[in-house]
Amino acid sequence: MTTLSAQDLKGIAQNQQQSKPIRSRSLTSDAFRRLSRNRAAVIGAVIVTVNILVALLAPVVAPKAFDDASLTSTNATPTWVTQVFPGMKPREEGGYVKINNSYLLGADKLGRDLLSRILYGARISITVAIVGPLVSVVIGLIVGLVAGYQGGRIDNLLMRFVDIMFAFPTYLLIILLMSFFRLGASQFEPGSLVYAVSQMDAAMGGLLFIFIGIGLTAWMGAARLVRGQVLSVRENEYVVAAYALGVPTARIILRHVLPNIIGPLIVTETLNIPSYIAYEAFLSFIGLGVNPPTPSWGGMIADGALVIQNYPNQALFPALVLFLLMFAFNFLGDGLRDALDPTLRGRE
Amino acid sequence: MVKFIVRRILWMFLVLFVISLITFALMHAVPGGPFTEEKRLPAEIQARLKAKYKLDAPLHIQYLTFIRDITVPIVTTGEQSNYLDHEYLINISLPFGDQATLRWMNFGPSYRTFGRTVNDIFRDNLPVSMKLGATAFLVTVTFGIPLGIISALRRNSLTDYAAMGAAVLGVSVPVIILAPVLQYLFGVQLKWLPVSGWGDPKQMILPAFALGVANSALIARLTRASLLQVMNQDYIRTARAKGLPERKVIVVHALKNGLIPIVTVLGPMVAYLLTGTFVVETIFGIPGMGKFFVTSVSGRDYPIIMGTVLLAATFLVIANTVVDIAYIWLDPRIRHD
Numbered sequence: 080m081t082t083l084s085a086q087d088l089k090g091i092a093q094n095q096q097q098s099k100p101i102r103s104r105s106l107t108s109d110a111f112r113r114l115s116r117n118r119a120a121v122i123g124a125v126i127v128t129v130n131i132l133v134a135l136l137a138p139v140v141a142p143k144a145f146d147d148a149s150l151t152s153t154n155a156t157p158t159w160v161t162q163v164f165p166g167m168k169p170r171e172e173g174g175y176v177k178i179n180n181s182y183l184l185g186a187d188k189l190g191r192d193l194l195s196r197i198l199y200g201a202r203i204s205i206t207v208a209i210v211g212p213l214v215s216v217v218i219g220l221i222v223g224l225v226a227g228y229q230g231g232r233i234d235n236l237l238m239r240f241v242d243i244m245f246a247f248p249t250y251l252l253i254i255l256l257m258s259f260f261r262l263g264a265s266q267f268e269p270g271s272l273v274y275a276v277s278q279m280d281a282a283m284g285g286l287l288f289i290f291i292g293i294g295l296t297a298w299m300g301a302a303r304l305v306r307g308q309v310l311s312v313r314e315n316e317y318v319v320a321a322y323a324l325g326v327p328t329a330r331i332i333l334r335h336v337l338p339n340i341i342g343p344l345i346v347t348e349t350l351n352i353p354s355y356i357a358y359e360a361f362l363s364f365i366g367l368g369v370n371p372p373t374p375s376w377g378g379m380i381a382d383g384a385l386v387i388q389n390y391p392n393q394a395l396f397p398a399l400v401l402f403l404l405m406f407a408f409n410f411l412g413d414g415l416r417d418a419l420d421p422t423l424r425g426r427e
Numbered sequence: 428m429v430k431f432i433v434r435r436i437l438w439m440f441l442v443l444f445v446i447s448l449i450t451f452a453l454m455h456a457v458p459g460g461p462f463t464e465e466k467r468l469p470a471e472i473q474a475r476l477k478a479k480y481k482l483d484a485p486l487h488i489q490y491l492t493f494i495r496d497i498t499v500p501i502v503t504t505g506e507q508s509n510y511l512d513h514e515y516l517i518n519i520s521l522p523f524g525d526q527a528t529l530r531w532m533n534f535g536p537s538y539r540t541f542g543r544t545v546n547d548i549f550r551d552n553l554p555v556s557m558k559l560g561a562t563a564f565l566v567t568v569t570f571g572i573p574l575g576i577i578s579a580l581r582r583n584s585l586t587d588y589a590a591m592g593a594a595v596l597g598v599s600v601p602v603i604i605l606a607p608v609l610q611y612l613f614g615v616q617l618k619w620l621p622v623s624g625w626g627d628p629k630q631m632i633l634p635a636f637a638l639g640v641a642n643s644a645l646i647a648r649l650t651r652a653s654l655l656q657v658m659n660q661d662y663i664r665t666a667r668a669k670g671l672p673e674r675k676v677i678v679v680h681a682l683k684n685g686l687i688p689i690v691t692v693l694g695p696m697v698a699y700l701l702t703g704t705f706v707v708e709t710i711f712g713i714p715g716m717g718k719f720f721v722t723s724v725s726g727r728d729y730p731i732i733m734g735t736v737l738l739a740a741t742f743l744v745i746a747n748t749v750v751d752i753a754y755i756w757l758d759p760r761i762r763h764d
Contacts, residue, residue: 395611
């Protein structure tokens with residue numbers, strides 16, 4: 080056994096003084112650090128941020144108004160697009176394409192600027208991406224918390240209902256709900272709640288009912304997840320202790336249960352965002368989406384798909400941005416899952 | 428096991444009953460009816476039409492009549508009339524009486540397409556959707572599962588990154604994008620495949636891929652994650668320790684267990700694919716079930732709405748039941764009773 084000399088001890092003491100105190104890291108900052116190291120997630124976050132900025136600044140950055148139709152420039156196309164798509168021959172060269180370089184990406188069949196419509200369309204997609212999950216989380220949280228915390232017959236009843244709704248064909252349900260909202264809600268007498276909601280929806284360009292429709296179609300997964308989490312969390316000592324101390328149920332749920340189950344919920348909902356964006360695009364595609372002339376990428380793709388043989392730019396440009404946004408949310412969701420659940424790190 | 432299956436079948440009927448009730452309530456809550464046209468029909472004619480289709484009866488009677496017509500089998504004798512109200516999906520001739528026939532499942536006539544019944548749609552349009560859906564499912568499985576397995580086995584290699592990068596791309600492309608892009612690329616530009624239509628097997632390739640790509644990307648990601656999780660388990664180490672060749676370890680031990688989450692997703696997926704998809708069938712001009720999902724609701728064609736919802740829901744509950752039974756085979760530790 081070696082003995083330590085006075086010199087060694089001094090050295091150790093000095094070393095200890097020099098080394099900085101280790102700052103403790105909270106779970107959130109730890110997760111954030113992991114997220115910021117994930118290159119794919121950062122790219123996703125940047126694309127999402129750009130989208131939010133574009134959505135906010137659309138009136139500033141868009142070169143034209145989104146509903147500025149012009150009969151003289153229907154299906155107008157700039158020169159560079161005709162060079163990218165060899166099938167599109169300009170009229171000057173014996174083709175059918177009307178050249179107009181003041182439209183950077185071209186114009187649609189009503190002569191509206193595609194670029195401006197794409198920029199404004201970001202508003203719809205990004206709002207759906209943010210509010211869609213919120214609506215389904217709120218419904219899922221209420222059902223899941225009640226079922227998980229109450230247990231017994233209520234739990235059984237609610238979960239069987241969730242099972243049944245899972246067996247409801249999703250797209251049919253959302254079509255039925257949307258037609259009911261779009262056509263039914265305005266028929267209620269003025270002054271009633273439903274009428275007020277339909278007025279709000281009209282003021283929002285048809286977005287409100289999209290949120291409600293998506294929320295009502297997609298809450299079941301969140302409800303199941305929350306219930307399962309609540310069942311495991313409520314058995315923990317701190318919850319039992321809180322109960323023993325006489326803390327009211329609402330407070331136990333808000334202060335002790337909720338913070339512990341919110342992580343997995345955020346992860347799954349972020350991973351679900353692309354499907355919410357796709358729902359909105361689908362609804363606009365079949366004509367149950369936002370009220371025209373408000374541009375939505377899904378609606379633009381639907382219009383463009385009709386003329387894809389002659390004017391591929393009208394479908395492909397909105398398709399490209401929609402794809403980019405969904406891609407970004409997928410990356411972000413994957414990164415968030417890895418960051419919040421370190422046990423998965425080795426595997427992913 | 429038998430008890431479990433019986434219970435599941437009873438549950439299936441309950442689910443379908445509740446779904447039919449919700450659908451019925453929702454579709455009647457949408458204002459307007461099948462005969463409210465932009466050009467208004469005279470009131471007497473509307474009344475006659477409503478009386479013919481028994482739409483003047485109270486709602487609960489209409490619902491019960493509908494349920495009776497599809498659930499209660501009847502036996503008829505003699506020549507069957509061609510009347511559209513008496514058109515049954517299943518007709519079995521019985522060995523006694525004067526042309527005695529057991530008839531079951533009358534989903535009713537279409538209100539908007541004169542001379543056709545919901546059963547006609549099931550007979551003519553459903554097989555088209557099922558053919559396309561089955562092909563799309565084949566694409567999903569043949570690309571998704573092997574890609575996921577390779578990625579898992581060569582984890583963190585270049586192959587893995589490439590495959591998973593492609594999978595994220597695939598998951599991010601909804602069909603409303605992929606369908607027009609494929610159509611433009613392979614139909615319009617390269618002219619390799621027909622742009623749209625139905626009948627020639629060549630016309631099925633593009634729509635099947637449009638449907639299959641996103642699904643196979645999802646399956647690839649799931650397969651990889653599930654397989655990696657299983658590969659860490661003790662019994663895999665045991666299998667390796669007792670000297671089994673790696674191939675056998677993966678195919679017999681790891682894959683069987685790792686299939687559970689994949690089967691869970693494949694079940695509903697196959698149900699959705701087989702019952703038709705609106706977007707792909709519209710873009711590629713395929714005469715499948717998909718268009719009825721939308722046109723029946725916009726036209727208030729009540730029997731078709733009920734028929735398509737119940738059909739899709741039936742496929743979905745059957746698929747989920749099959750999945751539950753498959754669990755028992757895949758993982759004997761799972762018991763249902």
